[in-house]
Amino acid sequence: MRVLADENMPFVQELFGEWAEVITRPGRQLQAADLHDIDALLVRSVTHVNEALLSDARRLSFVGTATIGCDHIDTHLLQQRGIVFASAPGCNKVAVGDYVLAALLRIATHKNWQLKDKTLAVVGAGNTGSEVARRAEGLGMRVWRCDPPRADAGASGLVDYAQALTADVISFHVPITHEGPYATHHLLNAQHIARLNEHQVLINACRGDTWDNQTLLARQQGEKPLTLVMDVWEHEPRLLAELVPHVLIATPHIAGYSLEGKARGTFALYRALCQHIGQPERHSLSDLLPPPGVRAVSLQAAPEQHRLEQLVRLVYDIELDDRRFRRGLASGHAGFFDQLRKEYAERRELGSLLLSDGWVDARLGFKTLASAADNH
Ligand SMILES: NC(=O)c1ccc[n+]([C@@H]2O[C@H](COP(=O)([O-])OP(=O)(O)OC[C@H]3O[C@@H](n4cnc5c(N)ncnc54)[C@H](O)[C@@H]3O)[C@@H](O)[C@H]2O)c1
Numbered sequence: 001m002r003v004l005a006d007e008n009m010p011f012v013q014e015l016f017g018e019w020a021e022v023i024t025r026p027g028r029q030l031q032a033a034d035l036h037d038i039d040a041l042l043v044r045s046v047t048h049v050n051e052a053l054l055s056d057a058r059r060l061s062f063v064g065t066a067t068i069g070c071d072h073i074d075t076h077l078l079q080q081r082g083i084v085f086a087s088a089p090g091c092n093k094v095a096v097g098d099y100v101l102a103a104l105l106r107i108a109t110h111k112n113w114q115l116k117d118k119t120l121a122v123v124g125a126g127n128t129g130s131e132v133a134r135r136a137e138g139l140g141m142r143v144w145r146c147d148p149p150r151a152d153a154g155a156s157g158l159v160d161y162a163q164a165l166t167a168d169v170i171s172f173h174v175p176i177t178h179e180g181p182y183a184t185h186h187l188l189n190a191q192h193i194a195r196l197n198e199h200q201v202l203i204n205a206c207r208g209d210t211w212d213n214q215t216l217l218a219r220q221q222g223e224k225p226l227t228l229v230m231d232v233w234e235h236e237p238r239l240l241a242e243l244v245p246h247v248l249i250a251t252p253h254i255a256g257y258s259l260e261g262k263a264r265g266t267f268a269l270y271r272a273l274c275q276h277i278g279q280p281e282r283h284s285l286s287d288l289l290p291p292p293g294v295r296a297v298s299l300q301a302a303p304e305q306h307r308l309e310q311l312v313r314l315v316y317d318i319e320l321d322d323r324r325f326r327r328g329l330a331s332g333h334a335g336f337f338d339q340l341r342k343e344y345a346e347r348r349e350l351g352s353l354l355l356s357d358g359w360v361d362a363r364l365g366f367k368t369l370a371s372a373a374d375n376h
């Protein structure tokens, strides 16, 4: 069996190498000829799996994406051609929670905010949105969840989009969709941008095309700019460079890039492919992960906000990602965005740092020594 995988997908040799020949290629450059004698294709979000890519894929019986978003896959085409499809729902939701938590603590320092006095709205209350909501509740914030598809299906306790847009912080966690009653392309459009006030913060860690970046730039160049955190950009990897100086935290679509998140993504595809070909699973997720650099700390009491920021930074320093991004952009190298993603340094989740005794709040993503021992 021949498996073709994106070169940015970790652990493929370890998981598939025992019973498959594994070939790796840059995901953005995959072409029809590469799939000529391939049985299983494993991609990330940068590969468009469509008619053109599959035109010569006579042997292909399985396509998997090690991501949450599936907007790059023509699932209808796969169904028509009888090709089994798998994705990795929720695989990197914890990483997105870590990213937004780190961003909130950074924003609080920048704006001299006490987060417990502020309201956060999550737009899209699915896997990543719920994780972010939990973290914000752990910070003592008032949290609103906005999710019209769920509201229309009968879920309670949700707010509408108009109310969400009045929160101090608005964090977007929707899939990108272009049609239907809940289409999210330019969900944040010119009218919404005009209505926001200069004290509000917007976070985008879902898909760049959910925000109208050109109109946002015009707003930022005016007298009352917003505070922006952007992990995703319209038209990646060719983003609107003029917008970057007006963004407080700018990163290259890496919110979900924890080692654990990537491992869960590859592992979900391993499971699905094993099932597809009737191969028993011989690995577990925990075998794949090396021990983290910092293992345990002890806190006797709940840390105040500034101390919590330091604690989070021990594991994930979002400012470092922001600095690398600006340096990459300033270098003028056209491929800087993809290069940063390809060479992304190993990042562990907050849960890799165990709190040995005293204070712990699981909503913030931390684990205790005892809970880690229970999981083994
Ligand atoms: N930046 C990153 O690294 C990163 C990482 C993971 C996921 N993502 C993106 O985030 C998206 C969301 O991920 P998820 O795991 O939370 O997905 P999910 O499917 O679990 O949740 C998405 C939620 O959005 C809701 N929704 C759909 N249309 C909406 C609308 N118009 N307004 C409000 N809510 C709406 C859905 O009902 C659903 O509850 C993914 O599709 C992916 O594109 C980005």
Ligand SMILES: O=C(O)[C@H](O)[C@H](O)COP(=O)(O)O
Binding pocket: 008, 043, 044, 045, 046, 066, 067, 068, 069, 070, 092, 253, 255, 256, 257
């Ligand atoms: O949808 C997702 O899961 C994320 O956007 C994912 O982290 C994107 O990473 P990529 O597949 O582009 O490496």
